[in-house]
Amino acid sequence: MAINDAIIGWKTITFGCDVVEPGNSANFRTGDWRSQRPVLDKEKCIKCGMCWIFCPDMCYSQTDDGYFEADMEYCKGCGICAHQCPKDAITMVPEEG
Amino acid sequence: MIPEFEKFKGFSAKNLPKEEPLAPGHRACQGCGEVLALRMVMKALGKNVIVCSATGCMEIITSPYPHTAWRVPWIHIAFENAASVASGVEAARKVLQRKGKIPKKHVDIMAVGGDGATGDIGLQWISGAMERGHDFLYVCLDNEAYMNTGVQRSGCTPYGAMTTTSPPGKQSFGQVTWKKNVPAIMAAHGIPYVATASPAYFIDLMNKVKKAALVKGPAYVHIYSPCPTGWGSAGERSVEISKLAVDTKVFPLYEVIEGRYFLSRKITKPKPVEEYLKLQRRFRHLDEEHIAYIQRRVDADYEKLVKLSEMA
Amino acid sequence: MGKRIGVEVSIAVADAVKLARAEVIPAYPITPQTHIVEHLAEIVANGELDAEYIPVESEHAAMSACCGAAAAGARVFTSSSAQGLSLMSEILYIPSTMRLPMVMVVANRAMSAPISIWNDHQDIMVQRDIGWIQTFAENGQEAVDLVLHAFRVAEDRKVSLPMIVNIDGFTLSHVIEPIELPTQEEVDDYIPPFKPKRKLDPRKPITMGPVGIPEVYTEAKVAHDHAIKNSRKVILKAWKEFADKFGREYHPVESYRAEGADMILVTMGSISETAMTAIDKMRDDGKNVGLVRIRLWRPFPAQEFRAATKHAKVLAVVDRCLPPGAVCGPVGAELRSVFYKIPGSPKIFSFVAGLGGRDVTVERFEEIIDKAEQFAKRRPKELYEVIGVREK
Numbered sequence: 125m126a127i128n129d130a131i132i133g134w135k136t137i138t139f140g141c142d143v144v145e146p147g148n149s150a151n152f153r154t155g156d157w158r159s160q161r162p163v164l165d166k167e168k169c170i171k172c173g174m175c176w177i178f179c180p181d182m183c184y185s186q187t188d189d190g191y192f193e194a195d196m197e198y199c200k201g202c203g204i205c206a207h208q209c210p211k212d213a214i215t216m217v218p219e220e221g
Numbered sequence: 222m223i224p225e226f227e228k229f230k231g232f233s234a235k236n237l238p239k240e241e242p243l244a245p246g247h248r249a250c251q252g253c254g255e256v257l258a259l260r261m262v263m264k265a266l267g268k269n270v271i272v273c274s275a276t277g278c279m280e281i282i283t284s285p286y287p288h289t290a291w292r293v294p295w296i297h298i299a300f301e302n303a304a305s306v307a308s309g310v311e312a313a314r315k316v317l318q319r320k321g322k323i324p325k326k327h328v329d330i331m332a333v334g335g336d337g338a339t340g341d342i343g344l345q346w347i348s349g350a351m352e353r354g355h356d357f358l359y360v361c362l363d364n365e366a367y368m369n370t371g372v373q374r375s376g377c378t379p380y381g382a383m384t385t386t387s388p389p390g391k392q393s394f395g396q397v398t399w400k401k402n403v404p405a406i407m408a409a410h411g412i413p414y415v416a417t418a419s420p421a422y423f424i425d426l427m428n429k430v431k432k433a434a435l436v437k438g439p440a441y442v443h444i445y446s447p448c449p450t451g452w453g454s455a456g457e458r459s460v461e462i463s464k465l466a467v468d469t470k471v472f473p474l475y476e477v478i479e480g481r482y483f484l485s486r487k488i489t490k491p492k493p494v495e496e497y498l499k500l501q502r503r504f505r506h507l508d509e510e511h512i513a514y515i516q517r518r519v520d521a522d523y524e525k526l527v528k529l530s531e532m533a
Numbered sequence: 534m535g536k537r538i539g540v541e542v543s544i545a546v547a548d549a550v551k552l553a554r555a556e557v558i559p560a561y562p563i564t565p566q567t568h569i570v571e572h573l574a575e576i577v578a579n580g581e582l583d584a585e586y587i588p589v590e591s592e593h594a595a596m597s598a599c600c601g602a603a604a605a606g607a608r609v610f611t612s613s614s615a616q617g618l619s620l621m622s623e624i625l626y627i628p629s630t631m632r633l634p635m636v637m638v639v640a641n642r643a644m645s646a647p648i649s650i651w652n653d654h655q656d657i658m659v660q661r662d663i664g665w666i667q668t669f670a671e672n673g674q675e676a677v678d679l680v681l682h683a684f685r686v687a688e689d690r691k692v693s694l695p696m697i698v699n700i701d702g703f704t705l706s707h708v709i710e711p712i713e714l715p716t717q718e719e720v721d722d723y724i725p726p727f728k729p730k731r732k733l734d735p736r737k738p739i740t741m742g743p744v745g746i747p748e749v750y751t752e753a754k755v756a757h758d759h760a761i762k763n764s765r766k767v768i769l770k771a772w773k774e775f776a777d778k779f780g781r782e783y784h785p786v787e788s789y790r791a792e793g794a795d796m797i798l799v800t801m802g803s804i805s806e807t808a809m810t811a812i813d814k815m816r817d818d819g820k821n822v823g824l825v826r827i828r829l830w831r832p833f834p835a836q837e838f839r840a841a842t843k844h845a846k847v848l849a850v851v852d853r854c855l856p857p858g859a860v861c862g863p864v865g866a867e868l869r870s871v872f873y874k875i876p877g878s879p880k881i882f883s884f885v886a887g888l889g890g891r892d893v894t895v896e897r898f899e900e901i902i903d904k905a906e907q908f909a910k911r912r913p914k915e916l917y918e919v920i921g922v923r924e925k
Contacts, residue, residue, distance in 0.1 A: 128747035132287070134755040139693075139730055140632035141286065141753040143740040147244030149283070149290040154246055177237065177423055178460050180257040182245045198245040202252035203457030216457075271733045273601060286749045289740035294733040296604050297742035298627055302597035305589065309559060309601025309609075310733060312585035316556045317607055320583060322726075328735055346597065349590030 154181065158201030160216040162194050168213035175205035175214060223413060223478060225435040232427045238264045247290040248282040252456020254447030254463060255279060255362045258420040259333070262360055262444070265427035266329055266434055268293050273307040275334030275343060276300040278369040278448075279362060301343035304350035304359055307332035311355045329434045330357040336377035337367045340403040351410040351439045358433040358440040361403065364448035372451040376401035379471075380518070381511050382503045384451070389506040399518060407441040408477040414440040415477040416485075421464035425474060425485055432476075445472045453502025462500055469497040470523040475530065482529035494519055537713040542673040542705050543568035545712045546612075546638055549680040551582045552720040555610040555636075556727075559587040559598035563617040564650040565702035566640040570612060592617035596624040599635050603628060603695075604741055606732035608684065609635035614702055615642035615649075615656040622660065628695045629664035630757045631742060632730070634687040635695045637665075638680060640702040641802065641853075643889040651890020652702040654802065654853035657830075658863045664757055666696040666764055667831040671805045673710030676700045678781055681720060685771045688727045692764045699830075701803040703890065715779060723778055761832050768829065785834035788841050790816060791823030796902055796909075797842050797879070798824045799850040801864065804886075804893045808851075811898035822902055827864070835871045843872075845879045849905035851893070852883045852917065861916040869916075882908045883917035897921055 138144055162175070169191055176184035176192045180202065183194040194205070206214040232238075242263040249256040259279055263270075272295045274280045280297050283290035298306050311330050317323045332350070334343055339361040347359060366384045367373040374384040378396045383389055387396040408415045414436045418426035426444065433440035445466055449456040466472035469492045474485035494516045498504040507515075540548075547569050550558070558577070560570040577586040585602075589595045592613050603609045613621060618639055628635060639657055643649035657667070666686065670676040679698045687696040700706055715723075731739060745753050769785070776782040789809050791797050800808045805826040815822045825841045825848075827834075842848055852862025861869060865883025872878035884901045887893040897920055904918060 131748040134752040143289040146738045147292040149246035149288040150244045152246035200251040207457040284743035286743040294738045295740045298600045305594040305597035306601035309598035310605040312557045313602035313605035313607035316585045
């Protein structure tokens with residue numbers, strides 16, 4: 125199989141090469157890139173949301189009990205959340221395997 | 222006085238928009254300060270916006286066929302012309318609304334580009350759009366070099382910085398000229414609103430972007446965007462560096478509203494520039510003399526800014 | 534039916550754009566297109582046309598704004614020449630593959646250096662492969678008619694491609710000719726309102742202009758290639774409709790006294806009219822000559838061209854573009870390809886004439902036919918010859 129082989133046909137490619145499904149990059153698992161992951165110590169967490177607002181990959185969302193949880197589907201392990209947490213409640217831990 | 226600002230209450234930590242017009246799965250580097258800034262810009266604007274993007278990091282990482290990270294209408298034509306494309310979109314919507322072909326509801330139009338696209342190759346295009354007075358906002362995401370193509374210098378590369386086309390060597394110490402003051406060039410066009418912002422001060426950033434969108438006419442927001450890959454800084458420190466840039470007066474936060482300067486943060490106890498420089502490998506080769514010069518210039522430029530704001 | 538009046542071609546072209554109800558006009562002036570954009574500014578300022586006139590700061594910005602406006606769903610027009618057209622070069626490849634319809638009139642002018650404001654076809658030959666539909670006008674009436682035709686074709690949902698109408702700078706743009714402008718009702722009947730296949734709209738967010746990774750680029754371009762080839766049907770249909778409505782017929786290739794001709798002159802643009810005079814003179818002198826004019830340049834009408842010329846022994850192609858270092862002029866080369874390896878095909882020679890505004894007279898055409906006759910007997914060293922150049 126040759127490299128860079130076509131992934132779509134010229135008859136079926138979108139009109140003008142548009143991408144018509146908004147936000148479908150969400151199908152791409154950037155989580156595979158990371159070599160470390162954030163781990164939260166709920167005891168220390170004050171639910172300030174700094175981890176949520178400073179994540180370049182929109183990983184964090186707020187759970188029902190108010191804590192913020194990172195989506196491992198996308199987390200690239202950059203460590204900004206851990207570095208910015210005012211209470212040092214997040215630790216970056218090496219990704220297994 | 223800009224009437225639209227009077228009704229604007231501003232964002233607060235308690236009422237930050239939850240919506241993400243930018244989707245995850247984009248291909249930005251780990252710890253990218255620019256995509257973080259872009260995320261904040263989009264949260265401030267919401268989904269009622271048409272985005273015209275220049276070629277650059279943000280364009281590449283958000284639109285690799287068949288994917289798009291954009292949940293709002295978005296168009297990319299070329300490198301230097303985001304402002305002209307936005308001009309065309311704005312004019313089209315004006316006439317189509319007048320003729321009743323599309324609803325009269327206002328839609329924000331945002332042109333976005335990096336420092337190269339805005340202040341170098343795109344300077345003519347943004348100048349024309351600003352002079353013509355189109356109702357749009359231009360956001361410059363400044364990571365201080367042509368990062369997408371591999372860290373080559375731009376007019377916005379700071380003094381002394383190492384890039385692949387301003388490498389330090391026996392005959393040179395890196396970037397030999399001072400950073401081009403693009404916000405001042407924009408202010409010189411007499412547009413109603415110019416602002417600088419840093420993702421570390423996200424409420425300030427989001428307020429400024431929202432104000433820029435509210436203005437009837439052209440507006441410009443210049444946003445400091447750390448690039449760990451290009452600056453040789455730790456990805457986890459992107460927000461920290463964004464804060465240091467402001468706290469050392471290297472990147473002052475201000476607004477120019479109808480020609481009058483307003484400092485967003487008066488830095489009374491500035492940190493020394495050295496603290497800022499030492500976190501980035503692109504400055505590692507600088508000697509004491511260079512650093513002293515940088516400190517002097519930063520202080521002098523900041524004083525000028527303070528004097529301008531006192532004239533208001 | 535409108536009245537036939539004497540009017541400067543540029544003014545008539547601007548009036549045609551008005552009749553076509555263009556909506557966004559990004560315009561940057563360059564000789565010899567200036568009268569078009571000036572008159573358009575007047576028309577808009579007087580409220581005769583409900584449009585947004587964007588006085589951009591360069592041609593590159595003009596074409597960029599055209600892309601934005603077309604993407605947002607408006608009917609777009611612009612115009613340029615030579616240096617300005619070249620400045621737009623970077624962008625020209627983009628709306629075609631992105632399928633953004635728009636109409637541009639190019640007032641053909643020579644390329645610098647040396648700087649020249651006068652007419653030849655170098656500027657448009659530089660832009661051969663941009664993937665736009667391209668036609669050539671021979672006189673003022675054609676200029677107007679082809680502009681109307683262009684809006685009709687470009688915006689057709691089966692086409693959705695940008696289109697260029699070429700008019701010779703000065704020799705057409707600045708001359709006063711008898712032109713009949715149709716009425717607004719007639720044009721409204723011919724050009725339906727623009728209904729874009731898609732547009733930028735928060736109600737239906739799409740991404741236009743993504744990164745064409747290697748796994749997709751070829752297919753994107755091939756899709757474009759098919760689109761421009763298939764546009765033929767719509768181009769011909771729109772010309773037929775035009776003939777039915779306005780009584781003037783247009784074809785991709787036009788013949789003049791070419792039936793049975795041994796030698797055929799091939800021209801594009803306004804020199805065709807002088808060529809007709811030359812053919813008449815040469816016929817009177819007993820020469821078996823004819824003229825074929827190419828009106829549709831892209832997509833190239835190979836079928837029609839072969840049909841019009843295959844019986845001839847020699848084609849004397851007038852190229853209005855010098856191809857330094859090439860084997861043959863661009864039009865000559867295209868036509869040699871049309872006939873390549875087809876047995877019994879005419880011999881084809883390229884003659885470069887009328888560079889930088891130099892007149893191509895009846896005498897020059899006679900010279901061309903003479904030379905073509907000689908070349909047919911003995912193949913020349915070079916496949917193109919510059920006509921009317923002074924040696925010492």
